[in-house]
Amino acid sequence: MITLNDYLYSGDTILRILHNYIHDLRAEAKKTHNEVDMIHCNFLILIRELLEHNDFLTAQSQQIREFYKYMSREYPFLAFTFKGRIKSLIRAEEKFNGYVVEYIYDYYTEHGEYPPLADLKNRLSCFRDFIAYRIVISMPRCHLKSEADREQEELKYLYQIANVLPGFLEERGFTAESAHGVRKSGSPLLNEDVKPYYRDYIHGTDSDGYQSLHITFYDNSSRSYMEVQLRTKTMDDIAEIGSANHLGYEKKQESERARRDAIPKGECIYFDEAYERGMKLLGLELSKLDVNMFSAVNNSLINDGCGLYRGRLILPYEHLSRFQNDLID
Template identity: 70%
Template sequence: MKKLNDYLYLGDTVLKILQRYSEDLKQSAKETDNQIDLLHCNFLLQIAELLQHNDFLTSQSQRIREFYNLMANEYPFLAFTFKGRIKSLIRAEAKFNGYIVEYIYNYYSEHESYPELPELKNALNCFRDLIAYRIVISLPKCHLKEGETCADEEIKYLYDVANQLPGFLEECGFTAELSSLKGQKKSPFLKENVSPYYRDYIANSESSGYRSLHITFYDNIARCYVEVQLRTKEMDDFAEIGPANHLGYEKRQESER
């Protein structure tokens, strides 16, 4: 069985590791007729394409940064931070493997049979956050009026920003995707015309305490999916270095499998 760990310590670049790993995995999958490993290869190719042909990322980030600049001008009293990343190879691999195991286990528990290949392929369409951007806001206390709290006012401004994001990016070549979060509570601050596109982890906070607004777009120019996350600085600190950080999140997922 081919594993990513077998390739990590050979001194190769990430791209070279991906190429060797995916080629060997594909060969092994063909020899054993392992359809899941073939799906896995296609997933690895997505990451390799991002690393090998990443010129589009400059254009993409510039278009999203235009929104960031617009908001910074519209709300000059807010402090804005703009961040972007491609999901790391190790995290992407762990997420893929974990999701496959979890999906098959849940499917078998419910149906007492294994899912057909088309169902697995459809389920794997959920990986749309390999590229993600984050806009973080904070409100200096000197701008608070009497009786206002920083946390409450920041959330109001965050939703104001969220209400403007889909329309702006659609004019820049992006198409907003409907939210995959079913039965979520709706915040009164989120407008009806944009609410269906957001995964609102503020109104629907997770047990870990994680809070954020997530929205997925299809970039019609770069032909790939991209996720945009909106947070206050307090939410961002909690997500990145607090109990809700990715390491803690992945450990919780692993313990629940």
């Protein structure tokens, strides 16, 4: 079985690793008639093309910057940040294999049989967050009558911004994608005409405390999808360094994927291979990898300039309330 791990000790660049992994995985898929591995190859090709031919990101980020300028005019009293990133190779590979494992496991436990290949292939066609932007807002204390007002004030403005975003970007060549009923918002603060596009993780919080609004757009110029997340600073802190941080998310995923005993080994090659690839990735010791331009002391202290682990930042903007300093003695 071909795995990404086999290519992470060669000293090659990310693009060279992707080229070799795709080539060998495709050859193996043709030899074994593995249709999921062929989809896997197409998935990796998309990542390679994003890293190789990313001139479109300049035009795309310029349109996002226009919304940043709009917010600066409309909400001068808010502090906010805009960030964008391309999903990293390891994260993308984890997600692909995780989708295979989770879909087959859920289907098998519910129906007592494995899903039709067509259903599995359809599940694997829904990657929309290779490119993602995040808008994080905060209401400075100097604009609040009381700290107790912060949550409601920030929610009010967050949903106002969410109501405007789809129309704003659609005028600039983007198309909002339907969320297909996933986490449809029940909030009265979100307009009815935009509710079908948002996945609302705020109204009805998950047990881990994660909160965010997610919306997907299709960029008609670059012919690619992008996801936009909207959060308050408190929500972002919880997601990044609090109870819902990505490490906690990964541990949750690890425990879910570890339910190996539920699927008899050898009965479903798609599950077996995706499970093994996922477990190998979760067990990586980053300090031992030999990837050009990548250096890691351990799994926490990492210098990655090529999108191997954390992903490449493509849009950093920060706006501080222009009145904030004027109102503080």
